[in-house]
Amino acid sequence: MIVIHSEEHRLQAGRSELNDGQLVPCYEKPARADIVRARIEAVGLGPIVEPTRHGIAPLERVHDAGYLGFLQTAWDDWVAEHGADIDALPLNWVAPGMSRRRVPRSIDGRLGFYSFDAGTPITAGTWRAATSAADSALTGADRLRAGDRSAFALCRPPGHHAGHAFYGGYCFLNNAAIAAQSLRDGGAARVAVLDVDYHHGNGTQEIFWERGDVLFVSIHADPADEFPYFCGHADETGAGVGDGANLNLTLPWGTDWNAYAQALAVAAARIREFGADALVLSLGADTYGGDPISRFRLVSEDFLRMGAAIAGIGLPTLFVLEGGYAVDDLGVNVANVLTGFEQV
Numbered sequence: 001m002i003v004i005h006s007e008e009h010r011l012q013a014g015r016s017e018l019n020d021g022q023l024v025p026c027y028e029k030p031a032r033a034d035i036v037r038a039r040i041e042a043v044g045l046g047p048i049v050e051p052t053r054h055g056i057a058p059l060e061r062v063h064d065a066g067y068l069g070f071l072q073t074a075w076d077d078w079v080a081e082h083g084a085d086i087d088a089l090p091l092n093w094v095a096p097g098m099s100r101r102r103v104p105r106s107i108d109g110r111l112g113f114y115s116f117d118a119g120t121p122i123t124a125g126t127w128r129a130a131t132s133a134a135d136s137a138l139t140g141a142d143r144l145r146a147g148d149r150s151a152f153a154l155c156r157p158p159g160h161h162a163g164h165a166f167y168g169g170y171c172f173l174n175n176a177a178i179a180a181q182s183l184r185d186g187g188a189a190r191v192a193v194l195d196v197d198y199h200h201g202n203g204t205q206e207i208f209w210e211r212g213d214v215l216f217v218s219i220h221a222d223p224a225d226e227f228p229y230f231c232g233h234a235d236e237t238g239a240g241v242g243d244g245a246n247l248n249l250t251l252p253w254g255t256d257w258n259a260y261a262q263a264l265a266v267a268a269a270r271i272r273e274f275g276a277d278a279l280v281l282s283l284g285a286d287t288y289g290g291d292p293i294s295r296f297r298l299v300s301e302d303f304l305r306m307g308a309a310i311a312g313i314g315l316p317t318l319f320v321l322e323g324g325y326a327v328d329d330l331g332v333n334v335a336n337v338l339t340g341f342e343q344v
């Protein structure tokens with residue numbers, strides 16, 4: 001399995017995030033990619049290559065042009081107002097009943113206009129890091145189009161919380177959605193996205209909400225209890241021609257492999273029934289029992305079983321890294337999914 005990875009991920013190194021009322025060091029940090037890369041090399045999963053640059057066009061196939069323009073200038077606009085010693089974080093958002101008709105001139109206003117949390121710092125390197133992650137996912141999509149059975153885009157920052165025109169949950173560009181759209185544009189008639197991150201992929205859901213050509217399936221902690229809280233419920237099935245092409249499988253805190261495997265079997269059956277030509281797998285490993293911000297109870301061996309179950313779907317598969325914050329074990333857990341897949 002080829003692995004695509006850019007050193008430019010290191011350019012996203014936020015100082016702090018707002019979590020549970022406090023500014024704390026960022027959980028989504030460069031060491032995450034380093035430990036995954038080291039394990040991938042140790043197990044000899046496959047060659048590790050740099051992404052090819054794809055420019056802004058594939059990003060515009062998924063994201064709003066005004067949002068992309070904002071992301072490109074946000075840091076400079078922030079520095080002009082607040083200086084370069086503090087990362088850019090929003091301080092207020094659009095609440096129900098407030099107007100979203102005008103984009104504010106203020107950088108503080110635009111940070112809130114285009115985001116949904118204060119846990120996702122924009123820094124000097126955010127744009128370059130985020131575009132390098134999107135290029136990794138796009139390069140992986142190119143490999144599937146060239147006939148590879150699988151590829152792994154070792155992406156940082158992650159993407160599945162980023163929507164058409166918003167960022168949050170450590171995500172700026174939706175790497176998995178950008179790759180899925182690239183596969184569609186490259187000739188795949190139907191593409192499935194399966195999200196196994198502990199958190200609901202609200203961004204991916206929003207992007208494909210009214211699309212019947214891309215199936216989105218997510219297995220995640222019940223949003224009644226867990227971030228991102230406001231969507232991801234089982235009754236969210238899509239809209240218009242997309243109705244029925246969105247499947248949310250929610251699980252309670254404390255979920256172990258037995259329960260998780262049953263949800264994964266339902267997801268696999270739905271994907272087979274959909275008749276996709278390719279699968280994009282949003283691979284978060286924060287379902288791990290040792291994860292500091294999550295509350296499922298998978299153990300490292302379960303990730304081997306997860307990889308085998310994904311292989312059982314029988315589609316060319318692009319793995320795209322999302323979350324996972326038990327950094328010491330992240331490499332083993334991610335590599336186990338990929339190894340489990342390859343062994344089928």
Ligand SMILES: NCCCNCCCCCC(O)(O)C(F)(F)F
Pocket residue numbers: 019020028119158159160161169170171197198199227284286293322323324
């Ligand atoms: N008390 C709850 C704090 C929640 N803090 C934000 C959690 C973000 C999770 C991000 C992720 O793991 O879903 C991704 F894959 F996108 F990286």
Ligand SMILES: [Zn+2]
Pocket residue numbers: 197198199284286322323324
């Ligand atoms: Zn997550």
